[in-house]
Amino acid sequence: MAASKIKRILRLLAISAKMDLAWLLRDTKFALMGVLGDILANLSVVSGVYLIALRFGGIGGMSVDEVLFMMAFSTLTTGVFILFGSGNNIHISRIIGRGQLEHLFMQPLPLKTQLLTCGFTPFTGGCNFVMGCILLAVSAARLELHVTIWWLLALLFYLAVTMTIIIARAYLVSSAAFYAPVAAEEIAHTAIDGTWQLSTFPLSGMPLFIQLPLLVIFPEGLLAWFPSLCLLGRPPLNLTELYPLAYALVISLLAGFIFRKGLYYYVKKGSNRYVPYGFRR
């Protein structure tokens, strides 16, 4: 049963990948422009912080190479985000607010499976992920990190936890679109992209009243800074290395509950709004 489900998911990922490749080969010029745009946008975010670290010989107790490592982790996160979230499946408030959930209801698949597989773009969306891997390799070499299989598993673990936090927060705030489709259509974009720059800033050396809210109320400190320091073997603020996991569990449970309530509202009340743009790329 589980094996057939995994096989089905792989087949769905494969068709998404095939369509992405077809688009790249067919509209190569525009596809490459999009890829370049994504790379430049991400580089401009991380290079700003890196240049500050370079100018001042580190930030708040973090060395230049440690800052580079953190930027590599952030680029990897962005890479995974674009790799799996290119179909508004993470910016879910757009699908809800535009009344496009009904397209998903017509498919003979659970919503979770559709949302997991529909935004997979390995060919046009994989560049930031590759760049992140390169940056990570460079920074790890400069830091002379002892990379073992356990360390790689820890990296995968923190990447998964970080993505869970990003997605859970997007789904949590996107639930507003069930009730106010026009006003909240772009709320996921605001929540994710609006605070992305803040998540790339090293919080080391900042006062506690800035660090704590960004670890407890808002998750920005957990998206690159905290996991990077954990991977470097010194979790900040004497917190456990499993703190991001606890945060991810709490926010995903909350998001699951609120989103399900919103979904129930949607199928109970229906959506009077339907706009086709942005659907079926």
Add this chain to the structure above:
Amino acid sequence: MCPTAFAVSFEHVTKTFSQWQRDNTGRGILRNLVKPEKKTITALDDVSFTVGRGEFVAYAGPNGAGKSTTMKLLGGMLLPDAGDITVLSMSPQKQRTALMQRLGILFGNRTELWWDHPVIQSFEWKKAVWDIPDDVYRQNLGMVTELLELGGLLKTFARELSLGQRMRADLAMLLLHSPEVLLLDEPTLGLDVVAKRQMIGFLKKINREKGVTLIVTSHDMDDLEEMAERILMISTGEIAFDGSFEALRGITGNLTRVAVTSGAGGVPRIRGGQLVSSEKGRFEYDVDLTEMTVRELLRQLSEAGGVRDVEIKRAPIEQVIAGLYREWTAGGL
């Protein structure tokens, strides 16, 4: 008819929506802050009907009557407030994923095609998502390509298709998984005469030859009459008529449209008839032939003088239904 013979069963289904009421006056805005006003709209009120397997049913009604709500309830996109709905013996709300393997839904103003890909790419996407076996896919692709004349369109980007072509491609995609029931909401919306004829011909063919059950909504009653054998009419959330088009004409008194071409200057008079249009010596009347014989009609016209031509035909179904809508609105149904 045994229960499993029903493709669709709607039993005492009620669906209400609430609408917030807004007032633009200062007093209204202040009152709304304290106590917002809500209005309840009953889209469907204890509606029951069944559709047998292989039937072709037209589902009609004025704007806001509850047609799209019914379609969405059948497709599992909405939850009813009360009542039971089954499609192919499954609950659309509880068994959505299984049902969607056997059901097809098309909304005329939406597309399931991938905008930035050729049509055939969308078809391949559908094959993967619906998990359609290779042989079934090949067979259905061949059938829809031939019947809907898609050969020249398969390699065209969806964004470059005309509306008629896009609707054909959407309909073709809808049929790739061999659905047993099709729910079509305004499938002829915006199509020109040729595209409409092609669409109607195709739907009749798959109903007749493949035994596909069809429920179609449209504002174009003439289209519906041409397609379907049975018409379900809904008005203000209730089934107002369920029967054949002939029976529908019957309840409105067998209205007939009489067109008279006259060379004389005046308007020919027909007692018991109602003049509905006049243009360049051609006059059209509505006459109820259950009240007046044809002989009497022709006698009156021969007495009128100057009549060059007389044409007697059934009143368009549009007109019959418009009259019914007016009656229902006046009667509060």
